[in-house]
Amino acid sequence: xxxxxxxxxxxESLGMQASGSFAQCYRAGNLVFLQGQAGLTLDGHLxxxxxxxxxxxxxxxxxxxxxxxAGGSLADVVKIVVYVTEREHRQQVYPLIREYFGELQPCxxxxxxKGLAFEEMVVEIDAYGVIDDETPA
Numbered sequence: 230x231x232x233x234x235x236x237x238x239x240x241e242s243l244g245m246q247a248s249g250s251f252a253q254c255y256r257a258g259n260l261v262f263l264q265g266q267a268g269l270t271l272d273g274h275l276x277x278x279x280x281x282x283x284x285x286x287x288x289x290x291x292x293x294x295x296x297x298x299a300g301g302s303l304a305d306v307v308k309i310v311v312y313v314t315e316r317e318h319r320q321q322v323y324p325l326i327r328e329y330f331g332e333l334q335p336c337x338x339x340x341x342x343k344g345l346a347f348e349e350m351v352v353e354i355d356a357y358g359v360i361d362d363e364t365p366a
Contacts, residue, residue, distance in 0.1 A: 261359070300360055312340050
């Protein structure tokens with residue numbers, strides 16, 4: 230199975246305490262693995278500081294873009310893991326997930342965490358996809 234890096238980000242530009250390049254999207258055969266997506270644009274600009282709805286929308290837009298880069302779509306996402314910093318945020322997050330994925334949403338795990346990479350980040354979504362066509366992107 231061929232592994233293909235489709236997009237990476239340089240973390241020094243994001244102000245994190247880690248350094249180096251991190252993969253944002255890998256495709257291995259028909260499998261797609263995405264970096265956790267939050268209230269950051271793909272280039273690292275914070276959107277909606279402390280706003281779960283704005284950050285969820287940004288995360289889902291990123292997932293959509295990365296899945297398209299891999300040659301797929303949101304319909305190819307089979308599993309998501311949703312991290313929120315407050316249980317109450319779920320009320321704003323899950324309606325947007327339904328809006329983006331439709332009535333049949335991917336398998337999902339929801340986790341309430343103490344914090345994310347930046348204090349202003351309140352939502353992060355991991356996504357995994359399977360693209361039926363194994364033609365390289």
